[in-house]
Amino acid sequence: xxxxxxxxxxxxxxxxxxxxxxxxxxxxxxxxxxxxxxxxxxxxxxxxxxxxxxxxxxxxxxxxxxxxxxxxxxxxxxxxxxxxxxxxxxxxxxxxxxxxxxxxxxxxxxxxxxxxxxxxxxxxxxxxxxxxxxxxxxxxxxxxxxxxxxxxxxxxxxxxxxxxxxxxxxxxxxxxxxxxxxxxxxxxxxxxxxxxxxxxxxxxxxxxxxxxxxxxxxxxxxxxxxxxxxxxxxxxxxxxxxxxxxxxxxxxxxxxx
Amino acid sequence: xxxxxxxxxxxxxxxxxxxxxxxxxxxxxxxxxxxxxxxxxxxxxxxxxxxxxxxxxxxxxxxxxxxxxxxxxxxxxxxxxxxxxxxxxxxxxxxxxxxxxxxxxxxxxxxxxxxxxxxxxxxxxxxxxxxxxxxxxxxxxxxxxxxxxxxxxxxxxxxxxxxxxxxxxxxxxxxxxxxxxxxxxxxxxxxxxxxxxxxxxxxxxxxxxxxxxxxxxxxxxxxxxxxxxxxxxxxxxxxxxxxxxxxxxxxxxxxxxxxxxxxxxxxxxxxxxxxxxxxxxxxxxxxxxxxxxxxxxxxxxxxxxxxxxxxxxxx
Numbered sequence: 001x002x003x004x005x006x007x008x009x010x011x012x013x014x015x016x017x018x019x020x021x022x023x024x025x026x027x028x029x030x031x032x033x034x035x036x037x038x039x040x041x042x043x044x045x046x047x048x049x050x051x052x053x054x055x056x057x058x059x060x061x062x063x064x065x066x067x068x069x070x071x072x073x074x075x076x077x078x079x080x081x082x083x084x085x086x087x088x089x090x091x092x093x094x095x096x097x098x099x100x101x102x103x104x105x106x107x108x109x110x111x112x113x114x115x116x117x118x119x120x121x122x123x124x125x126x127x128x129x130x131x132x133x134x135x136x137x138x139x140x141x142x143x144x145x146x147x148x149x150x151x152x153x154x155x156x157x158x159x160x161x162x163x164x165x166x167x168x169x170x171x172x173x174x175x176x177x178x179x180x181x182x183x184x185x186x187x188x189x190x191x192x193x194x195x196x197x198x199x200x201x202x203x204x205x206x207x208x209x210x211x212x213x214x215x216x217x218x219x220x221x222x223x224x225x226x227x228x229x230x231x232x233x234x235x236x237x238x239x240x241x242x243x244x245x246x247x248x249x250x251x252x253x254x255x256x257x
Numbered sequence: 258x259x260x261x262x263x264x265x266x267x268x269x270x271x272x273x274x275x276x277x278x279x280x281x282x283x284x285x286x287x288x289x290x291x292x293x294x295x296x297x298x299x300x301x302x303x304x305x306x307x308x309x310x311x312x313x314x315x316x317x318x319x320x321x322x323x324x325x326x327x328x329x330x331x332x333x334x335x336x337x338x339x340x341x342x343x344x345x346x347x348x349x350x351x352x353x354x355x356x357x358x359x360x361x362x363x364x365x366x367x368x369x370x371x372x373x374x375x376x377x378x379x380x381x382x383x384x385x386x387x388x389x390x391x392x393x394x395x396x397x398x399x400x401x402x403x404x405x406x407x408x409x410x411x412x413x414x415x416x417x418x419x420x421x422x423x424x425x426x427x428x429x430x431x432x433x434x435x436x437x438x439x440x441x442x443x444x445x446x447x448x449x450x451x452x453x454x455x456x457x458x459x460x461x462x463x464x465x466x467x468x469x470x471x472x473x474x475x476x477x478x479x480x481x482x483x484x485x486x487x488x489x490x491x492x493x494x495x496x497x498x499x500x501x502x503x504x505x506x507x508x509x510x511x512x513x514x515x516x517x518x519x520x521x522x523x524x525x526x527x528x529x530x531x532x533x534x535x536x537x538x539x540x541x542x543x544x545x546x547x548x549x550x551x552x553x554x555x556x557x558x559x560x561x562x563x564x565x566x567x568x569x570x571x572x
Contacts, residue, residue: 013390013393015526015527017390017393017394017527019394026390026394036509037492037509038509093369094369094370095369098364123356125390125508126389127396128372128388128391130351130356130357130372130373130408131360131364131370131372134357134360134361134364135363135364138329138361138364141437143329143437143440143441144328144361145328145357146328146356146360147353147357149502166267167454167457168448168449168451168454169446169447169448169449170446170447170449171443171445172445172446172447173327173441173442173443173444174444175440175441185502185505185509185510186495186501186502186503186505186509186510216369217368217369217400217402218369218370218371218398218399218400218401219398219399219401220397220398221384221396221397221398221399222396222397223389223394223395223396224386224394225394225395226392226393226394231554231555233552233553233557234556234557235546235556235557235558235559236540236556236557236558237558237559237560238558238560239558239560239564239565240560240564240565240568242558242559243565243568243569243571243572244572245558246540246558246565246569246572247569247572249540249556250484250517253516254516255459255460255484255485255517256484257485
């Protein structure tokens with residue numbers, strides 16, 4: 001089974017996300033970089049699928065040269081191949097990003113064969129466009145369902161059963177392979193890199209390419225911090241002695257019967 | 258010309274968030290001097306015309322030929338319907354389904370799609386404010402498109418029954434979709450709970466690192482049972498394996514909007530806050546008066562949750 005995971009390098013902010021003076025990006029000074037928790041789980045899922053069914057796992061990312069770091073992280077938990085589309089910025093719009101990913105995937109598949117499963121995170125941690133995976137899958141003619149939290153492969157290896165969490169339980173989709181899915185955190189838990197994994201990640205040969213994809217129709221003008229909900233916190237009391245005040249509040253809100 | 262709302266429903270039961278998308282579509286249609294119309298996909302959705310009318314739709318277009326939900330199928334129906342109806346814009350709610358259907362439709366149409374908008378100003382190019390970082394930042398964006406396709410961020414606007422009792426014309430729309438679009442239609446459903454969920458409960462009692470263990474959640478469960486609420490948790494809790502991920506409130510978990518959120522032993526990291534901030538009222542219970550959650554909450558009790566919660570329970 002050949003499995004591809006697409007990930008995006010993003011800053012790892014602390015309690016507050018700061019914006020650069022020109023409003024064009026998150027101020028990443030003194031910040032480390034990471035990827036969305038959804039994508040960390042996507043990598044783990046890919047490694048597990050290859051462990052269970054054999055084959056090869058591949059990570060693909062688009063952005064700046066430093067995204068090499070995310071490729072090596074992927075390798076440290078067991079991904080064996082990597083491609084970085086270096087476009088010199090993290091600011092490409094969703095249509096442009098998808099076009100570049102499609103080019104890259106076609107090129108990899110021409111050389112190494114079709115991917116049975118392409119895994120995306122449900123949405124990126126930063127821009128949250130909710131579409132790059134779907135656009136990519138659609139052009140490559142792979143069935144694609146987003147928001148997946150459970151996966152299994154049929155015994156004959158032709159169908160991926162995908163589960164999506166809803167209020168009352170799970171929806172089940174049967175996607176004929178080759179297919180694509182967008183996964184959510186919780187589908188599995190990412191393992192920690194082992195010493196052997198870290199060594200392998202140092203030796204990983206990251207294939208670096210570029211792209212001339214044309215911009216799409218969505219343009220970011222600037223980032224703003226939403227107005228903080230300013231609320232004067234009303235302290236109802238301390239410890240168990242505050243219980244009557246909490247009950248009063250519940251009654252006031254019509255939530256006590 | 259009209260603004261077209263893609264109605265989200267499950268086998269004829271409308272999603273609450275879909276009502277918000279009508280309010281959002283009206284705010285756009287009003288700027289354009291146009292009407293709002295609804296696209297109902299699946300025969301089971303025919304009964305929803307009245308609700309659509311009450312929320313401001315003047316016409317409903319029904320595409321009966323879809324027995325159940327599938328992202329590719331719905332996306333293909335939306336793109337085909339858009340081709341016939343030529344709306345000024347297409348709106349859905351920014352839910353799992355809403356965003357995914359619009360992304361499929363936009364990909365099919367070769368057009369941009371802007372997810373999770375808070376506000377749209379119409380001009381030659383639409384200008385919008387949308388959420389980034391799960392709601393921690395806002396983005397001002399411009400959209401160059403002949404047929405703008407946008408979703409509205411959950412809880413960004415309030416649903417508003419503007420025309421109670423109104424009726425809308427319902428006309429059947431015949432669209433052709435490729436057979437391959439049906440390969441991702443729902444095949445089965447597994448019902449795990451019939452009762453309240455995080456997304457619908459009037460009270461959510463959330464626990465964080467301060468709960469300390471899986472067993473520690475017993476006091477939260479007890480109070481939730483008494484108040485008719487459900488228990489949620491922070492990412493630290495699921496990472497520690499104390500609760501399943503389905504209980505997680507936050508950017509990568511469930512976004513809640515209960516009447517009251519009681520946050521117990523939760524520091525209030527930004528990941529958690531963006532999933533909880535739509536609660537009408539927030540009560541923080543924490544030993545640390547300087548905790549982010551306490552500072553941002555409407556109400557707070559300073560103290561040990563293992564003393565405070567049982568005392569409320571026994572009141």
